[in-house]
Amino acid sequence: MLFTLAFLEAASVFAAVCVLIMMRQHPSMLGLGVPAAVAPALAVSGCCLVSFYYNDLYEVGALRDVKKVAPRLLQSLGLTFLLLGASETLLPGVKLSAPLLASTFLVVVGLVVPLRAVSHGLMTRRAAAQRVVILGTGPLACKIVEEIERAPRLPYSVVGMMDDGGPAAAPPWLSGALHPLPVRALEDMERLIGQLRPDRLVVALSERRGRLPVWTLLSSCATGLQVEDGIEFYERLTRKLAIESLRPSFLIFHRVLQKSRLQLAVRRTLSLAVAAAGLVLATPLMALVAVLVKLDSRGPVFFIQERVGLRGRIFRLIKFRTMQGDPPGDHDVWRRDDQSRLTRLGAWLRDQHLDELPQFFNVLKGDMDMVGPRPEMACNVQSMTEHIPYYGLRHTVRPGMTGWAQIKQGYALSQAEVTEKMRYDLYYIKHMSLWLDLRILLATARIVLFGRNA
Template identity: 45%
Template sequence: MTNPIGRVSRQIPIPSSGFGERAVSIFQYGRRLRVQLVGAIIFAVCVPAVLRFAPASSELLGSATASTLQNAVLGTLIAVLAGIVLLRQFVAFPGVSASNYIIPSFVSSYGAIALVFFFLRLDYSRYQFIVSFAAAITWFYFIYFLTSRLAQPRLAIIPGGEDDRLFEIEGAEWARLKEPTENFQQFDGVVADLRADLPSHWERFIAASVLAGWPVFHVKQVMESLTGRVSIEHLSENSFGSVLPSLLYLRLKRLVDCAAAAVLLPIILPVIALSALMVKIDSKGPMFFLQQRMGYRGRMFTMIKLRSMRIDMPADQLFTAANDPRITTLGRFFRKYRIDELPQIFNVLKGDMSWIGPRPEAVKLASWYEESIPFYAYRHAVRPGITGWAQVSQGNVAEIEAATTKLQYDFYYIKYFSPWLDLLIVLRTIKTILTGFGSR
């Protein structure tokens, strides 16, 4: 919620803890957007341009035209600004460390500008681009390590309602206020259950805090921000209607899904064919596994996967356990690196699935959930995905309790449905595939 490079509601002085007030003030300045922005423009745009075209370096680097200089400076300026926007969008989500997304953000922004120059056949200084890229990354890593000691927010809790649940959540320093006259200058904000029936003196305290410009957060808002989950028991008629996913982005995402599937199909198809042949040789049974799943807007569809389990063992378990004896040796490898999911590209082309979204549940399990969990059907407001927020945050699950937590991740994805969250999931999915995180 207060990532050192991310978006913060308000910069509030934090008392020193061995570094001294002046050092803490420097750390606080490093979290401000204007400081990060001005520093990035100076070190990643202006300095490389001066070095490139300074008389001392011109003999070594050669001459360049005025248009080349303008293109290089303008291109790196746009790349820096786009990289900052992208990075701040990423770190706004729970559990995202800026240190892991500085390089992907600027690789994306500088790469996009380089492609524009390539296709438009514009001259630009490669030296300017390379040095600017390195300087931008160096600057933001410097900012990250300078301010990382302030990354964990210190929040004051107003007693009442569901305030006890906050102490179970990591990612913040909690302190319950005892009196409304208590000095809370040492905190980054105030947290209260705004739906609870609070005493009048605490209500006056909240009003005074707001008028003083101090951020006041609702318990639910803080819990979602720190955990990346939307608690199922908190879904009410009002919140249910307020988190309707963007219909415009739903349509745009469908176009992106089809375009990506069309581009990747020639690459993936040979892998599917070879893998299917390996499945046939490895164990008895069909090459593919077909199962009815609950999909978009509650419609059933047939999901296709490479078979990873034996056919001579019971298949009525709802969940796959760790070291499940039903999984074949080859299937275990496929599941670890998600190779068994590749045939679902045909589900994407057909419109049953998206590349990113809540994983589709088996019809039997979905029916059980609908009877047990209020608003479960809301999970079908978007197309199910091959990968999703729950998969990269939690991995596959093997029990009812963990499956309930997975639903909370799914509701968070739907509530904060956006291209930024999808792009973050793509990056995390790459890491998941490389590490085999959460596979069963």
């Protein structure tokens, strides 16, 4: 829905600005002004999209809470006209007079406000929380309840659970739940469904063999009740995979690891194009950073470290040096333990993500792609593989300069955080596509340029 809204807003603003310009130039012959109107209209619609995205107007919360929209919309319009001013300087074909800017302001408000009102109405109608009963009280069921209670914006409400352990007693972790949940034995499933009248059943049993109430689930489906696998439900909620509860059969039958040659070729082409363009644009900045690193502290400009890439191949990752006396490449150390050795410049380079710029060379060389799981130090991989489920599957794709886990989780400071990143990494591997890569690149650009998360 958010993508549709962004497209409708951009298309509406583009068309309206085209008409405005043509009416001012050729009131009686609108068609003659089309070529001259395209560049300014593209500039206005593009600046609107960037401004709206930066001010979080394409977040679900902004559609559901009307109070958030007005101030963000005003901020976005102000930023839009600042960007348009820069566009006139940088792009010769974009010329907008003061009267045209005023008309554009009114047009944008006149188009965006009704679209937002309709979107709010649709979102509010859809937001009536579905009543959910969860089959199971194990780790996966626990995660699902926690995620729903932690995010009130989700259109779900857990109204009951089925204890797959036998006795109808609430497990200890439910004591901290926001709302008391009735927990019944699995044998009482039909009675609980009749009492609670749920909209959806989520099957999150720890063990299904001999415990799955197949015929009750079939009859529930026949009455219109939605039945969903717990793994897939959790995946939809969180955009990550519950790796501790995954069975190998899920990965096999969902073809998580099977990607077409065409898909891989398109992704590789995108990576090469973005890396080449990024290297050209960043060369002056990289030269300046190299000089500053050399002046700031003694030591080499670049830090080279062995990382694990596609199919477990070891490659040499290039970064700008950010620490005094960097440890050798096989030294196992968490990022938090390095803070005392950061140089004055190094801390700033890390905060701005500028220390990663030399990795454009790794992408062009073929060691990495622009998007993918972040490559881990070779010395850590064996330990991670032993302690984190499916960790070795990260090496079925090229590592990336940025990735789904990077924009969702950030840097990992412990094994628990590496495990959380693995949940996102496996989600990315399952859903790997050109569209997802573009989305990640856009979110990364937002973080780097504006210092804000996606």
